[in-house]
Amino acid sequence: MRSEYFRTLFTTTLHINEEPDVLLHGVSSDTMTQILNYAYFRKMEIHSKNVRQLLETAEYLCIPGVTALCCDFFMDEIDVDNCVDIMHFARLQFCADLETRARRFVALNFVELSQKSEELLELPVEELQAVIDSDELNVKDEKFVWEFILRWINDDPDNRKGHIAGLLKGVRLGLFEANFFKDEVSKHPYVTGNKACRPVILETIEFLRDVQMMTRGDKEFVTPRIARPRIPQDILFAIGGKRDGWPSDVIEAYDARADRWSVVEGIESIGPRMNHGTAVVDFDIYVIGGHDDWKDLDSCLCFNAVTKTCREVAPMNERRRSLSVAVLRGAVYAMGGYDCYEYYRTAERYDRKAKQWSLIAPMNTERFDASAAVLNDKIYVAGGSHNKNYVNSVEVYDPDIDQWTFVAPMLSGRANFSCVEFHGCLYALGGRNRTSWELSTEKYDPAEDTWTEVPYMNFYSNYLNAEVIDDTIFVIGGIGIGETGCSVKRYNDKEDKWDKAANMNVRRFLMSTCVSKNLPNASDYAYKHRVKLMKEKRKKC
Structure with missing residues (x-):
């Protein structure tokens, strides 16, 4: 519908008064010049300072070719310093392929990001939950996931500690050593202070007990999700x-x-x-x-x-x-x-x-x-x-x-x-x-x-x-x-x-x-x- 509107805006002859100028709110002259260059010559100069404005304008004016070029630029430039920001920006602009690529990059480099990235700390809980729930999160040791959850909560404990139960479900708790789970996870104040954590804590305790006794009895062992290793990337x-x-x-x-x-x-x-x-x-x-x-x-x-x-x-x-x-x-x-x-x-x-x-x-x-x-x-x-x-x-x-x-x-x-x-x-x-x-x-x-x-x-x-x-x-x-x-x-x-x-x-x-x-x-x-x-x-x- 939006593309039809713009086509009518610039091509109709039914205006009562001729209007040679049309105001496009939020679009700079430099950006519009780039858009026109693309329309006439299929050429654009995309760089880090204009790519966001170009993509937003391309979405606003429904020019998929420019959107694709901007997304390609982001994909080529993505690194550990900007991947979280690109993922968030792509989601706001409904650029699904770019968001998927950025999310994969975050998952692939999660260990480094979890220790250094300030942007990762700014993720809303829904996006963080999606990241740590992923089977393809690239972590050899689940301790990195647990430690980042604590880091994320500690960044704003009053508003975030209530999310511990939901986030805990994304951690493969059954892969922890029994002593670490008992001393560091199950007894953590954020966990003991939230009753919603009890089901996953009890499930993990029962699983770790079964592992220790797996040579006894005839109990059928099905590996629960909390103990299934994630998919490797290499x-x-x-x-x-x-x-x-x-x-x-x-x-x-x-x-x-x-x-x-x-x-x-x-x-x-x-x-x-x-x-x-x-x-x-x-x-x-x-x-x-x-x-x-x-x-x-x-x-x-x-x-x-x-x-x-x-x-x-x-x-x-x-x-x-x-x-x-x-x-x-x-x-x-x-x-x-x-x-x-x-x-x-x-x-x-x-x-x-x-x-x-x-x-x-x-x-x-x-x-x-x-x-x-x-x-x-x-x-x-x-x-x-x-x-x-x-x-x-x-x-x-x-x-x-x-x-x-x-x-x-x-x-x-x-x-x-x-x-x-x-x-x-x-x-x-x-x-x-x-x-x-x-x-x-x-x-x-x-x-x-x-x-x-x-x-x-x-x-x-x-x-x-x-x-x-x-x-x-x-x-x-x-x-x-x-x-x-x-x-x-x-x-x-x-x-x-x-x-x-x-x-x-x-x-x-x-x-x-x-x-x-x-x-x-x-x-x-x-x-x-x-x-x-x-x-x-x-x-x-």
Whole structure:
């Protein structure tokens, strides 16, 4: 109706008196000039100082093209400093897509926002409730949610403490340790002073008691909502590998919050591969080289985790298996490896825009079964095999000068191992050499250019893969003493110890792994049977 009004206002010839000027309340001349430029030339100069006025005016005058441009600008500019404000503004302007994007950004960065953001403290209770109720709130520990609720109430306690009961229902209270819940939550003055909190407190007490007694009796355990972990935003994938003696195309996804693996179904096949590499750029997963049991491969497939489609991209210049792979500045690198005839020190880079591989400076050493990781905006390639020897040398690639340089060697030569960057250091985990299958973990400090042994690894294996997710090192698969090819370990650096995570569903090795971060459809890969988690846990007891 509003668009019809404006069309009539400017085009009708039925005015009794000719009116050459029309007053549009609240619209500045600068804004109107921009609108007219868009109408005639489809050009606009949008920046942080005019975008709000332009969007409000576009909504007022019903110009959806300008609205879309302004929303796109907000989406490109959103960060931790403005996301809450954008979310609130989008809601007031009824820009649903922008509000959804901003709300997702808030959920994704909730931990940081909960500790620093003053704008988050200004949210009305209805918006805060929607944020903390979300299954996709990105929190590894529910204590962050509880602590922010207290911070929000303490900002205006007289007017806000009455909301504690409703907000408490959004917290996964059943994931707290029993002592923390008893001492810090159930006895908090805001909780004890509000009778409306009693039902959820009693439900949690009963649940935690049942968990402690789950090995007794025949009671059926259904995981209540207060104990169902939230959906992770980062998904760990295990791809291909050698299964029952043959290359496989199976893909499994790991849900770190539920500690469960799921076989990914309903997607296009990557084809059977083993001894290959995997690299992630945005939501594209590149599956590179390897072996299909008939030949060594130079081919490269790209699986998009959002669209779930697979396409073949340009092949490498060399056929490579047992290669090392890394991603730096949005480009994919493939280094070393071998084929039936030759061991490589060559390296190449895939340019996504040009859709082409090109050779870069070769490494100083031929190496296969080595491992690569990115640290301080450079690529480190460590270890591997060369001329039937196990290599301890490490070299680093600087893309600005296209040059490889040796740094301090590892304490042990090793192959079939995995390197990861963790807290500013490079960790080398597992592997073997000519004298041992029980190699300790080593840590490289780039500031000191030194390797030191990390003595607390309580297992040994090779052909393993290591990834970092949820600020935790995971070691996936591997074969060795007591290892099955599907076991998973994780390292808690705060407690300085390793513990066991859920096994993969498929036993295999010579696979590749990767982590896709901030997936908008992470729920597609998350563990689907959250209501059965406690029942499954009971079976293991």
